[in-house]
Amino acid sequence: MIDRSDVSCPLQTRARWPLAAITAGSIFTSHAYSVSATTLDEAQSHGVIIAVANEPPWMKLDPDGSPAGLGPERDKAILEEVGVTKFAGQMMEYGAMIPAIQSKRATLSSSGALFIQPERCQAVIFSNPVSCGGEAFILPGSLVGKVHSYKEVAEQSLKVGVCGGCTQQKLSIAAGVKAENIVIFPDGTSGMKLLADKRIDLLAHDTATAVDLQKRLSNSSVTQVVHVADTKLSCAAAAFSKDSVELRNAYNEGLRKIIASGKHLEIM
Template sequence: MAPPQGNDSGKSVRGISRRSLLTGAAILGAAGALGATAGCSRVDVTGATDGGHLLDELREKNTVRMGIASEPPYASINKKGELTGEAPAVAGAIFKKLGIAHFEPVPVEFGALVPGLHSFQYDVIVAGMFINKARCQAVLFSDPDYESKDGFLVPKGNPHRITSYRDVAEGGFRMGSGIGYAEIEYAIGNGVQKSAIQTYGDQIAGMEALEADRIDCFAGTALTMIEALKAGHHPKVDMTEPFTPEVKGERKRDGGGYGFRTGETNLRDAFNRELHAMKRSGELLRIAEPFGFTKEFMTDLTAKELCSR
């Protein structure tokens, strides 16, 4: 029996222990692997040609399996062992509106989300995944439910008055960022020298580098840095206002959404209808706000726009 959806307020999705999550992942992972090799009648990852029947199947089972990766504030397991995050809270509300009351979260590493979807370990990716052209070749995305902004972690008081990548370049400042982060490309596009950029494993390592005066700022997505600062373990670190980066006058707008197997357009379209209704009514913002997704992170971007870039 799947656990109940839990708290409809969006603050957390309760009643699921970390142990049961990990056990479920192992069981479903094995089942998915077997399905990918033995269940030939359902291995076609391109999905059905008639829009798919997954929505009907999920309604019959009254349960949807959600693939998640632990990255606050999108989706994670909190200190009490409970599933929490903006993505499962929003997805849970939408699936409930579609007549599916229960869910089974399946935690995997972020890089395993797409393969896990294709091997039928779960029915939908619920991880705040950025929508881009490369991913759209493998995943059928909903429209985004949030728009990403960038921000800088800086020493307390922001002594260098850094608010943009152009400021970093013109001031000759030392910048940190995460390994493989898009912010590195944005910085270089604004004239920051590669030799002035150091990479770190995460925002925590970036804050430690700031405190040790190894860098002058750390660039990343605003939402993850807001979450990192909440712990309060780095009182000497501040954060700048979130902003949309620009490169050569072009605004770099990014957004994240929910991923379905290609071909399952009936389910994706039904999900989108409820998502847009929640945007219009303000319900989406009410669910997302406790996780730091304020009005400035709401978006009118579409998956079609993001998939074309």
């Protein structure tokens, strides 16, 4: 069962509109300015730097270095509603996003990149939730029906692939999976290669990403996506530095506007 509680940070306002739940070492690209905007005025004048992961079609950088994919396109539409019109992108692993935001190398993480988690709320501030989803495993045919939870991964001493700094890494550790059985991959494509080469036994990701990876890089005769039992619903949001409250609040207002106008669904 998916637990739908605890999807927002303490003292942060929860979204007051229906959420559109979609089935849906750091490498930095160059950008025009080295310190990201903190206030709304700065963002309107100089633009913002969006941290993205290498997870097409959810997040990517176009050949010219501009952020693209569902998350960044949504971020652009949201911020354009409050007068922000210039956007640059930095590609990095998930675990590097919060340090980049804290050090002002990025203004925000893209809206679908980071799930809201209590420990992350100690380091950054989040927008209202933008999308929610569950947890999934990508399993080879030999394990289908035999693995339903992280606890079973631990009990069977299976090697699980996770993205560094992601919720799935935390869930694996909490369930007792040994450190040597947790294999970090930099992006989903690399994780699927590990699975195909049998260097890991299964791959863990959020449901939307797992479905897309399996569809693009495997087939149902080789692997299957299964829901992970007894996990909470996770909700993703844009993350900002703690001194960017005004900009975060403006982002929330832009999000409200694109949901009300129907543009949010159009982008999806």
